Amino acid sequence: MASRREFLQKAGLSTLAISLPLANSFGKTNEIKNDQVLRVAIMGLGSYGTRVAEAMKDCKRAKLVGVISGTRSKVEAWQQKYGIPAKNCYNYENFDQIKDNPDIDAVYVITPNSLHKPYSIRVAKAGKHVICEKPMALNAVEGKEMVDACKAAGVHLLIGYRMHFEAKTLEVVKRQREGAFGKTLFFQGLSGFSIGDPTQWRLNRELAGGGSMMDIGIYSVNGSRYMLDEEPIWVTAQEVKTDPVKFKEGVDETITFQMGFPSGAVASCLSTYSLNNLDKFFLNGTKGFAEMQPSTGYGPIKAWTNQGPIEAEHITHQTTQMDEMAAIILDGKKPIIPVDGEEGLKDMVIVDAIYKAAKIGEKVMLG
Known part of the structure; x- marks a missing residue:
């Protein structure tokens, strides 16, 4: 429970995020060849984050390269299990620094619902594409803020509709x-x-x-x-x-x-x-x-x-999801059902x- 309290305390800092230079734009990502891999950091290393990480082992277009968590022991365990370099590991206070990390293209936000909006907006302001677990926000007002923030930052906002x-x-x-x-x-x-x-x-x-x-x-x-x-x-x-x-x-x-x-x-x-x-x-x-x-x-x-x-x-849903989302971000692919x-x-x-x-x-x- 201590880690959860720290998690929520740190969440209060999220609204103080400032605008940062962009690392990607729609124009650039649509020019990428279809053999490029989307490099993803997972935020929130709970049960569903683990499920996504395991599914991504079989992805052809998406790769787990980073983690964001308020629990140091989880970060260390994931580093060892998935071969994640220390420079791609962040906590909830310092993850804005991903703006300076060219090895991360997108962040998958898998936190409690109340943190989807503030953390997604911080990710967008750091110039990284946002994949956010459903429901995207607590209400439509928050959802609109997320859409607007990602558009202003020139990054994709995708929702985890597997x-x-x-x-x-x-x-x-x-x-x-x-x-x-x-x-x-x-x-x-x-x-x-x-x-x-x-x-x-x-x-x-x-x-x-x-x-x-x-x-x-x-x-x-x-x-x-x-x-x-x-x-x-x-x-x-x-x-x-x-x-x-x-x-x-x-x-x-x-x-x-x-x-x-x-x-x-x-x-x-x-x-x-x-x-x-x-x-x-x-x-x-x-x-x-x-x-x-x-x-x-x-x-x-x-x-x-x-x-x-x-x-x-039957293919693991999250494997297909992450490969298809990579195609959306990297190739400009239009899915049959929008995400x-x-x-x-x-x-x-x-x-x-x-x-x-x-x-x-x-x-x-x-x-």
């Missing part, structure tokens, strides 16, 4: 866009699991910005948009809390929410920290359907349609509306 590159997901999206299911009119997204340790940061409002919606529920928000290929125009929502001790004020346990789309399609979704076996997407149209379960877990993903199962090789800051901001606008709708008990219009 499912946007997953083969079976992309096949369902392709078929939907080709009209294989007819006019798609309904999406169901069930996102949840039974969360454990009540003292973890995900159940701390100051760190997480909420509860299940900010962690697992955003998959259904995001999934409804790319599965229906539309942006919602209204939301309604209802919150249920069965354990007010574990899920304190401002930390949502379960939220059911609905969204309406311009075509007339509707989405019905569930976000919860109290139930397992809920990782499911269902898309229904006038000519067919697609179903995925599990739909967003680490895999393998299982998917089928009215025509039968969808088959594709840029604007994409993350759209989700934050919807999440804000869901929380508002649950609070006031009324439909909230978007746009």
Whole structure:
């Protein structure tokens, strides 16, 4: 717990970051040959940061070259395990110095949600590309600040939407866009699991910005948009809390929410920290359907349609994600489903509306 307190104390310094010379620009990165590797530093060496690091061992276009952490023992362990040079190791107080390190191209921010904005902006001001884990921020206002800061710095802002590159997901999206299911009119997204340790940061409002919606529920928000290929125009929502001790004020346990789309399609979704076996997407149209379960877990993903199962090789999601993000940054590649800051901001606008709708008990219009 001492390291976490130090972590949060140091976070307060983040807003004091000053503008620094740029090390990269969109123009330069788009000129790079497609055999170049994106050199990445991971910020936040917890369980998910470790998962990304392990996945990057198999990347062809991305390489782990640096670390940023407030815990010296973790830095030392990663140095030894991944062969990271001392000059590429930073803490939360001094990582602005990466501006002077030509061996780091991008930083993947994998910290508690409340630190995504301040640390991403500091990375951008240091002239490095930003990859930020989802949700990109605590709310849409913060998300817009991140987008604006990265644009001003001339660096990419990408959000860690690994499912946007997953083969079976992309096949369902392709078929939907080709009209294989007819006019798609309904999406169901069930996102949840039974969360454990009540003292973890995900159940701390100051760190997480909420509860299940900010962690697992955003998959259904995001999934409804790319599965229906539309942006919602209204939301309604209802919150249920069965354990007010574990899920304190401002930390949502379960939220059911609905969204309406311009075509007339509707989405019905569930976000919860109290139930397992809920990782499911269902898309229904006038000519067919697609179903995925599990739909967003680490895999393998299982998917089928009215025509039968969808088959594709399972590749570790984070491996594919980092290679594809390298292609976006280095080659200017345009992904089928966007992963840029604007994409993350759209989700934050919807999440804000869901929380508002649950609070006031009324439909909230978007746009």
